[in-house]
Amino acid sequence: MRYELYYWPTIPGRGEFVRLALEEAGADYVDVGNGSSKEGLGVPAINAWLEDDDVLYLPFAPPFLKAGDQVVSHVANILQFLGPRLGLVAQDDATRLWTHGLQLTLTDFVAEIHDVHHPIGSSLHYREQRAEAHRRAAIFTGERLTRFLRYFEQVLMRNPHGSDYLVGDGLSYVDLSLFHVVRGLEYAFPNAMQRIAPELPQVMALADRVAERPNIAAYLASSRRLPFNENGIFRHYPELDP
Amino acid sequence: MRYELYYWPTIPGRGEFVRLALEEAGADYVDVGNGSSKEGLGVPAINAWLEDDDVLYLPFAPPFLKAGDQVVSHVANILQFLGPRLGLVAQDDATRLWTHGLQLTLTDFVAEIHDVHHPIGSSLHYREQRAEAHRRAAIFTGERLTRFLRYFEQVLMRNPHGSDYLVGDGLSYVDLSLFHVVRGLEYAFPNAMQRIAPELPQVMALADRVAERPNIAAYLASSRRLPFNENGIFRHYPELDP
Incomplete structure (x- = not known):
């Protein structure tokens, strides 16, 4: 199964919680937002999905995950879906x-x-x-x-x-x-x-x-791990942290 | 199964989303927060649980639901749990x-x-x-x-x-x-x-x-349906709605 993560590029953002699970498990996945538009990826691919009138089960916003025909939205829901498939949650x-x-x-x-x-x-x-x-x-x-x-x-x-x-x-x-x-x-x-x-x-x-x-350390050292910055959730503004 | 809903009294609040599911299904439940402290209910019963050092699986905050030994926290998680039990979600x-x-x-x-x-x-x-x-x-x-x-x-x-x-x-x-x-x-x-x-x-x-x-209409007409007020989530302040 190749998972497709739909999330905005250039920030870790909410997509990062999904990336970490996929990376820890060594899963096969495409980070659509951070892909090249020449390959049909990137922001145009996200917007094409969100603006497609024929999509029956429309997510409110990224991140959402495609797994074959299944589309799952919201970080917690995605992780609940991936957990058993990636061995990242208990059985019961x-x-x-x-x-x-x-x-x-x-x-x-x-x-x-x-x-x-x-x-x-x-x-x-x-x-x-x-x-x-x-x-x-x-x-x-x-x-x-x-x-x-x-x-x-x-x-x-x-x-x-x-x-x-x-x-x-x-x-x-x-x-x-x-x-x-x-x-x-x-x-x-x-x-x-x-x-x-x-x-x-x-x-x-x-x-x-x-x-x-090991898999997390390798991921953190890779270019796939986007640095925190002042466009994301976690922003460093010194005046807010005296 | 008697369900126990733990949520603060006097406001519909987040507890209301759970109440509506229980009421629609005609489920047997106790609204702990709105119960009498003479019967071991009310706010003291909620606080006793939240402050008990022996609770292993501690919710961050109400609402949470007890169903036998199972404790489920967060509205969406409670509804996901109750859905199949109350016939309020699809099978697949x-x-x-x-x-x-x-x-x-x-x-x-x-x-x-x-x-x-x-x-x-x-x-x-x-x-x-x-x-x-x-x-x-x-x-x-x-x-x-x-x-x-x-x-x-x-x-x-x-x-x-x-x-x-x-x-x-x-x-x-x-x-x-x-x-x-x-x-x-x-x-x-x-x-x-x-x-x-x-x-x-x-x-x-x-x-x-x-x-x-029918079950919702009966509930809305009952004293169990708490009116919206200015201590809850939905507050009417005219200056915010010109």
Whole structure:
């Protein structure tokens, strides 16, 4: 099965959570948005799909994944779909529901992180909402950042199979996603993260453990891993991280 | 099976999406948050669970649902869990993934609706972020509201089984959720909704169709249906809906 990931190019963005799962599993996939338009890929291919009146099951927005005839939209839904196929989730339904719930908490967290620099509207530039972003950032770093990360620290501490992974005694897709969120936050809010890191030994150790996995390490060293930048979700604006 | 819904009392809130599914199916359930503390219910019962150090699989926040030993968190995950049990989703995996994706789009929409009145932080009162809310509301009603609702109109129009339901030719949980979002928006933004309604014949007809279902009509007429108010997600502040 060759998977086709549809997501905007040049930023890690929400597509990165899907890429990490595909890369960890060594899956065969095409990153459509980052492909060449000469090969029928790139942004035109994404827009062609979104603007095709004959598409019956239309995604609201990228990322979405094509797997043969199946189209799956939303990061958490894509990962829930890929999990069993890539060996990145447990076999039983109860554990899958728990894993998906954790991913949905990360989904909420990522939306809040994005809205720190876009509290008024995603159609405006950051420079058009800097004052509001400044106010929101203080509450984000003072309250929400710690609330979410302490929650994941608790999940690791309470895992009855040990604190190496969020779920059970092996890697699941939600570990990969938490790794990416931690790295993104370290990029965007280095000062806030340095302050809170001592409270988060399990979370920080998990992120390092994921980074050292052979397939992830190879991916991170490749040109396929797009650097964080100020067009994505995780943006470093020093004035938002005093 | 008696389901236990854990959600804060006095507001419809995110719990309402779960209540509507349980009510439509005539399921046996306890609305823990709205129960009496004399019977071991109410807010103390929710907090007791969230603060119990022995809980291994801790939800980040309400709503969560207990079904025997299983605890499921996040609205979309709860509905995905309940769907097959209550006859509110199709049998096949491909359709279930599509239905869940639509629910996740509603999840994103609901978060944006909430943040119109809380663009800076949920820990602040509305009166502390009125100026920012005013600015965000203009973008929300001018861009996002129409984008999301037109999307669902398209989904109904393109449904190969007809436009009576979002998925297939029968009711699924996502129809119930879209009904609630429409009613909530009509409460919060009556002027904006009046302007856009003519563009949304299928969405408005679906909402009316859901409201007329016998179990939903009985529920809406009961005291269990909590009225919209200015502590919930859908708030009517006239200055945000000129």
